Structures are given as structure tokens and as C-alpha cells.
Amino acid sequence: MRSPAPSTSSRLSSVWRTVVPPVVFGVLLIAAWQAFVVGAQIKPFLLPAPSAIWQMIHQNPALIWRASLVTGGNALVGLIAGALVAVVLAGVAAAVRVVDHLSAPIVAAIAVLPIVAVAPVLYTMFGAGSQLPRQIVAGIAAFAPVFLNTLRGLRQVRPVHRELMTAYAATPWQATRAVTLPGALPYLFSGVNVAASLAVISALVAEYFGGPQTGLGSLITSAAANSGYAAAWAYVFGAIVVGLVFYLATLGLEKAVSRGGRTA
Amino acid sequence: MTDIDAVQVEQVSRVFAGGRRTVTALDDVSLSLAPGEFVSLIGPSGCGKSTLLRLIADLDAPSSGTVSVFGKTAQQARLDQDYGIAFQQAGLLPWRTVAANIALPLELHKVPASARKSRVAELLALVGLEDFASHYPDQLSGGMQQRVAIARALAEKPRLLLMDEPFGALDEMTRERMQTELVRLAAETGAAVVFVTHSIPEAVFLSDRVIVMSPRPGRITREIELGLGPAAERGERLRESTDFYAAVTAVREALHGEGAALPVGVETR
Numbered sequence: 061m062r063s064p065a066p067s068t069s070s071r072l073s074s075v076w077r078t079v080v081p082p083v084v085f086g087v088l089l090i091a092a093w094q095a096f097v098v099g100a101q102i103k104p105f106l107l108p109a110p111s112a113i114w115q116m117i118h119q120n121p122a123l124i125w126r127a128s129l130v131t132g133g134n135a136l137v138g139l140i141a142g143a144l145v146a147v148v149l150a151g152v153a154a155a156v157r158v159v160d161h162l163s164a165p166i167v168a169a170i171a172v173l174p175i176v177a178v179a180p181v182l183y184t185m186f187g188a189g190s191q192l193p194r195q196i197v198a199g200i201a202a203f204a205p206v207f208l209n210t211l212r213g214l215r216q217v218r219p220v221h222r223e224l225m226t227a228y229a230a231t232p233w234q235a236t237r238a239v240t241l242p243g244a245l246p247y248l249f250s251g252v253n254v255a256a257s258l259a260v261i262s263a264l265v266a267e268y269f270g271g272p273q274t275g276l277g278s279l280i281t282s283a284a285a286n287s288g289y290a291a292a293w294a295y296v297f298g299a300i301v302v303g304l305v306f307y308l309a310t311l312g313l314e315k316a317v318s319r320g321g322r323t324a
Numbered sequence: 325m326t327d328i329d330a331v332q333v334e335q336v337s338r339v340f341a342g343g344r345r346t347v348t349a350l351d352d353v354s355l356s357l358a359p360g361e362f363v364s365l366i367g368p369s370g371c372g373k374s375t376l377l378r379l380i381a382d383l384d385a386p387s388s389g390t391v392s393v394f395g396k397t398a399q400q401a402r403l404d405q406d407y408g409i410a411f412q413q414a415g416l417l418p419w420r421t422v423a424a425n426i427a428l429p430l431e432l433h434k435v436p437a438s439a440r441k442s443r444v445a446e447l448l449a450l451v452g453l454e455d456f457a458s459h460y461p462d463q464l465s466g467g468m469q470q471r472v473a474i475a476r477a478l479a480e481k482p483r484l485l486l487m488d489e490p491f492g493a494l495d496e497m498t499r500e501r502m503q504t505e506l507v508r509l510a511a512e513t514g515a516a517v518v519f520v521t522h523s524i525p526e527a528v529f530l531s532d533r534v535i536v537m538s539p540r541p542g543r544i545t546r547e548i549e550l551g552l553g554p555a556a557e558r559g560e561r562l563r564e565s566t567d568f569y570a571a572v573t574a575v576r577e578a579l580h581g582e583g584a585a586l587p588v589g590v591e592t593r
Contacts, residue, residue, distance in 0.1 A: 218415070220411055220413045220415035221415060221417065223383055223411070223415075224409075224411075224415055226382075226383055226402075227381055227383065227402065227407075227409045228405070228428075228429050228432050228433070229402055229403045229405060230432050234432050238417070238428065238431075238432065239417065242417070242419045243419075245419075
């Protein structure tokens with residue numbers, strides 16, 4: 061006696077349709093990579109085989125895990141600090157026009173500047189043994205998208221809501237709390253989602269310029285310099301996982317907030 | 325009438341200065357509303373009917389003339405929360421439940437939580453949405469959203485209700501049902517109502533008096549007193565009565581400027 065409900069089975073089949081094709085494609089790609097490297101006898105320094113990379117991951121899970129924690133930790137500290145500063149400044153810029161005008165060029169500069177380029181300067185400022193330069197780099201990178209999105213959200217008050225607040229004789233602070241802030245929240249979190257990937261990339265790349273040799277970025281460079289090509293790729297794999305975790309976690313946050321926020 | 329007028333508009337003009345050309349939205353408009361009276365403002369787009377309502381609500385200020393609400397300035401009346409208001413867009417806060425949306429004005433005016441809760445329950449019953457208290461606005465139909473907006477406007481038992489085409493975005497059937505409900509609500513609460521619309525049957529069905537306006541510049545061209553009986557007795561039968569048709573015809577002719585309006589208590593000023 062097995063008669064699954066049609067809705068369950070159709071939902072299952074839709075999951076199959078969305079999950080199976082990319083998985084099959086990925087497996088085929090890796091198989092083709094393996095076949096190409098083995099068949100054409102590609103030198104490992106050009107491109108190691110997936111089997112060799114997997115072997116390295118399998119041999120050093122603890123090392124990759126620790127390095128991921130260092131890089132991920134730097135990215136997280138930077139993301140949180142950068143986002144906090146961005147939200148506060150966006151609030152001030154939304155409330156005070158002059159601040160908005162004054163900060164616009166600086167924010168534009170931060171948004172286009174390759175922030176990792178300042179890493180060497182920060183290493184000389186804070187010393188080569190400190191993680192702080194990487195966290196600052198990640199923070200600056202996270203700042204711009206959160207600031208711009210939050211500011212946009214704060215400005216997105218619908219006229220009908222503004223009039224309603226006037227009709228209720230609400231104080232500016234009451235109107236901010238009842239209408240402006242809840243309306244801006246989904247914007248803030250979509251900014252955090254963009255910022256999360258940037259923070260991870262920045263924290264990782266900042267390691268290429270010096271500092272303690274404990275993170276994924278440092279290990280990638282040192283493995284490559286010591287002809288450990290498969291090992292370097294194994295750390296790259298770790299970096300992908302860290303990036304994915306950040307992306308998915310913040311995406312989940314964004315979804316949760318906009319579901320509560322109902323900004324369909 | 326011994327009571328003070330609910331609304332007194334005296335020789336009000338509103339001119340919008342817009343760069344090269346200025347627009348006279350309202351030109352020398354006077355109007356008064358008795359307590360509990362239901363008055364509709366009707367006219368084509370640009371006749372200033374919404375502007376007039378916004379002046380009464382103190383969402384805008386007149387260029388000249390005075391607006392008083394219950395004997396106070398419009399601003400004082402707004403600060404004292406003497407009116408409730410509903411717009412064409414329901415304007416609900418999408419992140420609040422139906423109950424929390426209705427509670428919003430009570431919250432802003434620091435009504436204690438227990439009183440708030442019982443008042444919200446009362447209002448939900450009044451507009452027939454008891455089962456939807458914890459729904460979010462996007463889970464409701466347009467008509468239900470508008471009912472929430474009306475409940476919100478009634479939250480503080482205002483003696484004056486200002487409505488700017490609240491049913492404008494609804495389909496005809498929902499619209500007629502909402503009109504029947506509004507007539508009942510207005511009668512139950514005893515509030516005076518200023519109702520902006522561009523639907524003739526809507527104005528006739530709802531109102532004690534219809535104010536006909538014309539555009540460029542916005543002026544009151546005619547006031548038509550309707551004698552369609554007490555609000556409580558208005559229902560579907562009224563819509564099919566000859567009195568109703570006669571009144572619709574009178575308003576239509578007033579709107580289109582044909583001189584020969586039917587004598588349904590026509591009053592010209």
C-alpha cells in the first residue's frame with residue numbers, strides 16, 4: 061500500500077528537476093577533468109587531477125579546517141564590524157542631508173577601490189603578526205554594499221505611509237520606528253548578503269600580501285610556492301566552502317527577514 | 325443645529341506654483357458639514373476634490389481662506405486626532421498583521437495594551453475580519469485590505485471620517501458590498517464623513533448630500549441634498565428604486581452641466 065500524495069510527489073519531482081541536473085553536470089565535469097589530466101598526461105603544476113586534490117583534502121582535513129576558521133573568522137569579524145558601521149552611517153546620512161552629500165564621494169571611492177591593495181600598508185601599521193589588517197580589509201569591503209542598500213531602504217518610504225504618519229500626528233521618531241526601519245530591513249539584509257561574499261574574498265586575498273601564515277590564502281600561496289599543487293587546490297576547495305557558507309547563511313537571513321517583512 | 329459644524333471650509337483657494345505655470349486646484353470653495361452628516365465630493369479628475377479633503381486633513385495648507393474642524397484649526401484637529409482617514413491605497417504596513425495594523429494608531433497614541441487589544445477585537449468584528457487577525461496584508465484580497473484600512477481609520481472612534489476614493493481600486497461587486505458596510509458603519513458610529521469619489525451611484529448610495537465639483541479651476545458647482553432615507557435602511561433594494569435612479573440622474577446632469585436638473589431637493593448656492 062503506497063500511495064504518496066500527489067502534492068508530495070510533484071514537490072519531490074520538482075526538487076529532482078532542480079537538484080539533479082547541476083549535480084550530474086558537476087560530476088561529468090570532474091570526470092572529464094580527471095580523464096583529460098590522466099589521458100593527456102598533464103603535468104601537476106599545470107593542473108592536478110581531481111583525485112590528487114581529493115587525496116590532499118582527505119589527508120589534511122584538520123589543517124584545512126583550521127585555516128578555514130582563521131580566514132572565515134577574519135571575514136566574519138570584518139563583515140559584522142563593516143555592516144554595523146554602514147548601518148549607523150546610513151541612518152545618519154538618511155536623517156541629515158549634509159552628511160549624505162559629504163559622504164557620497166567617499167562611499168563611491170570605497171566602492172570602486174580594490175581594498176586589498178591597502179593590505180600591505182595595514183601590515184606595516186599593525187605588525188605582521190596581527191589578523192587585524194585582514195579584518196579591516198574585509199570590513200571596508202563589506203561596508204559599501206550594506207551602506208548603499210540600507211540608505212536606499214531608508215529612503216523607500218511609500219507616500220501613503222508618510223501621509224498616514226502625518227495624519228496620526230506621529231513624532232518623527234515614531235514614524236521612523238513604525239514605518240522607516242521595518243521597511244529598510246529587507247534592503248539591509250540583501251546588502252549583507254552581497255557584502256558576505258566580498259568579505260570572504262577580501263579576507264582571503266589580503267593574506268597574499270603578508271601577515272601570519274595560518275589562513276587559507278597564506279597556505280595557498282605557500283603550497284604553490286613549494287610545488288604542492290594538489291595541496292594548493294585543496295585549500296582553494298576550502299575557500300569555496302567558506303564562501304558558500306557565508307553566502308548561504310546571509311541568504312537565509314535575508315529570506316527570513318523578507319518573509320517576516322512581506323515585501324513581495 | 326446646535327452642535328458646532330464638523331467641518332467648516334470658508335472661501336478656500338489652493339494654488340500650486342509649478343515653475344512656469346501655476347495651477348489653481350481650488351478656487352473660492354466654501355462648505356460646511358453637520359456632525360454625523362455623510363457628504364460626497366464628486367467631479368472629474370483635477371477638480372480638486374482630493375485637494376479639498378487633504379486640506380481638511382491638514383495634509384496640505386490652503387493658499388487663502390480657512391478650514392476649521394469641530395471649531396478648531398485643521399492643524400489642531402489633526403494633532404488632537406479628531407478624524408480618521410482612509411486612502412485609495414489601503415496603505416497597510418506589510419510587515420504587520422491585520423490586528424497590528426489596526427492597532428497602529430492606538431499604539432502611536434499610547435493606548436494601554438489591554439485597552440488596545442479589546443478595541444482591536446471590537447473593530448475586527450465590526451468589519452467582519454475576526455478570522456484574519458493574524459494574517460498579513462498580502463494574504464488578503466483588495467476588499468479585505470480596504471476593510472482593514474477602514475477599521476484602522478475607526479480605531480479611535482473619530483467623529484469625522486475622511487475617505488479619498490477608498491473603493492476606487494475594487495471590483496464592482498466588492499465595491500457595492502463595501503458601500504453597504506460603510507453606510508452601516510457610519511450610522512453605527514455616528515461619525516460625519518467626507519467621501520471623495522468619481523462614481524455617481526456610489527456618491528448617491530452613500531450620501532446625505534453630494535457636492536458636485538468642476539475642474540480648472542476647482543470649484544463647487546452644485547450641492548444636491550438627497551432624501552434617500554436613514555442610513556440604516558439603505559440596502560440592495562434602494563439601488564433598484566426609482567428614487568435612486570432619479571438622484572443618479574440629478575447628479576449626472578449636475579456633473580455634465582445640463583441646466584435642467586431634476587427637482588430632487590436640489591439646492592444651489
